[in-house]
Amino acid sequence: MLEQILCIDDDPITLMLCKKVIARSSFSNEIITAQNGEEALHYFNTLKYSNTKSNIKPELIFLDLNMPIMGGWEFLDHFTSSAYSEFNKASVIVLSSTIDPDDLAKAKKYPIIIDFLSKPITQAMLEYLKKKIGLQ
């Protein structure tokens, strides 16, 4: 089981689903959510400058692409920069409803993206991911 994961999506129902499905399949202890890329970066910034001694940081990120304020691609461009070097060892899973082939092609250019999955999140999907990241 992972310690902490981050779900970035502007749709509260998707976030609710993520939380419930992840909880049921014992995928992660803690689920942090953010409504867009900026909020997510803000979360990392707080982690960086907070005085808490806890070493816990997201190990996996579920990322949506189309979001207001800051979309998935823009988030990735910031997140993969040196400013977030202590966090960007985490893997990113794109979880989207897009069918645009350009998005798929673009995803292949980011080594940090380990998979591109279609919504909705399911328990089967999480089982598959567990195998992929070597939790089982």
Place this chain on the structure above:
Amino acid sequence: MKSKTHKITLIYVSISIIVAVLCHKLFSLYFSESQYLSLSLVKDILFILATGLVFSYILSKNKNRNSSVFEKLNQTNEEIKESNEKYDIVAKATSDTIWDWKIQEDSINWNKGIESVFGYNPEDVGKTSKWWFDKIHPEDSIRMSIKLYSFIEQKTEKWQDQYRFRCSDGTYKYVLDRGFLLKDENGRAIRMIGAIQDITKQKEEEQRLKLLETVITQSKDSILITEANSVDRKIPKIVYVNPAFSQMSGYRSDEIIGKSTNIFKGPKSDSEELKKLLRAIKNEEECVIETITYTKTQEEYWVRFSMIPIFNNEGVISHWISIQRDITDEKKLETEKEHLIRELTQNNKDLKQFSYITSHNLRAPLSNLIGLLNLIEDLPIENEELEEILAGFTKSTHLLNETINDLVKVIIIKDNPSMQKEEVSLQEVFENVFSQLSFQIELHKPIIKLKFDKVPKLITNKAYLESILLNLLTNSIKYKSENRKLKISIIAEQIDNKTILSFKDNGIGIDLERNRDKIFGLYQRFHNYPDSKGLGLYLVKSQVETMGGTIAIDSEVNKGTTFTITFKN
């Protein structure tokens, strides 16, 4: 001559009588009768001697004169003979038909040409000028006779004329007739001699050239001819322009002849194209350019301009021919077309983007619904009615999801004209398809006949081919006849450079009379089955066409359906 002879005879007779009478008188006066007899004898002898001498003198003189006359005659005769021979030789050499017309007697003689050139037998040739005039083409005869008679009446100096002369076989030959007059001492025309030359070939050639010339003069394209090469390596000087050129450029031919075509150059002319032209001229090569050029009034127009070198027999360039066409309208259309294509491409791109966004926005809440329903599945539900409602809810949601997924497939196929192709084993593809349909195949147990030995492998897109076969097989199972066992035969063949895949079943078929144009259309359904969405065949056709193939259908209601898919190798 005769009178002279009479005179001499008369003088002689008179002198003889006078001498005889005088002697008789004198002798009878002075001499006796006996003396008279002997004297008379002496006198006769003397007289005879005297006349004999006179005769001999006259005869010898006459003889001399006669022989000189004879000689002269002989000479003249020789000259005439020689002249005749020369005439014959010339007549033969010229191959002209020569005629000799005695005007007062109206008798006309023809040489052999009338037979050899015009085909008339000597016995058919008339002896009068009427025969001649009758043979002249009616359209030419009046003009010809007016000219001829004005010459005979010596109103004109020379006579030569062209007219058509009828041959013995009824055809006409173009002839050139030239003649001269012989006059008597009073200057009256008494004889005319002429020579007819057959110029049919020249005339035909002339008419042919005239016809060819109309190509240049009547052409809507500008044609100009220039000198071989200019000294200063510029475009050579113009020697001819046709009327279309004047029309197009506004220059009259007398204004432009002798000038260089450089005058068409203007601010908007394509200098690269003009350089190409100069290079071609230097290398004596054909060339075509397109550029903006200018009329005399400096109006610009687009021209397609070709230069073709013309070589003489020695292979040396003698002229250039240039053909020019005003392509302003063409260019305008081209620009419009390009603009339209750009606009359409942009529109298409926008629409595609729109469809991606729409589909994303549809899929997002739908995926939530599905996710939520998945969560409900794990929860125990006590209320029966709620369970029923949720079941309906689940079914509808999944159907909506399928529909949207199918539509997404369509969008992606349409957007993917250059998909990857690989070598695919047909057998393998079918095994995959069968395993996906194993449940239905187990249920209905169709008789399936496969024949792939002719085409074991195919260069194609595997996913598309699977999808095509899956759709067709699903359709066959879905629309099988209830009255007979389902039979499906799938055969692959290689004909020329085409691979033909035929897919045949004995199902309920489709009424092609009514539905032929709709078969492969989007959302076309031919049977009221609950789970038919009208997408399958549309997808199949899209996928086949994306791979560069074609699909055809043959179907009969209650007999079955055959799909024939053709791929070019």
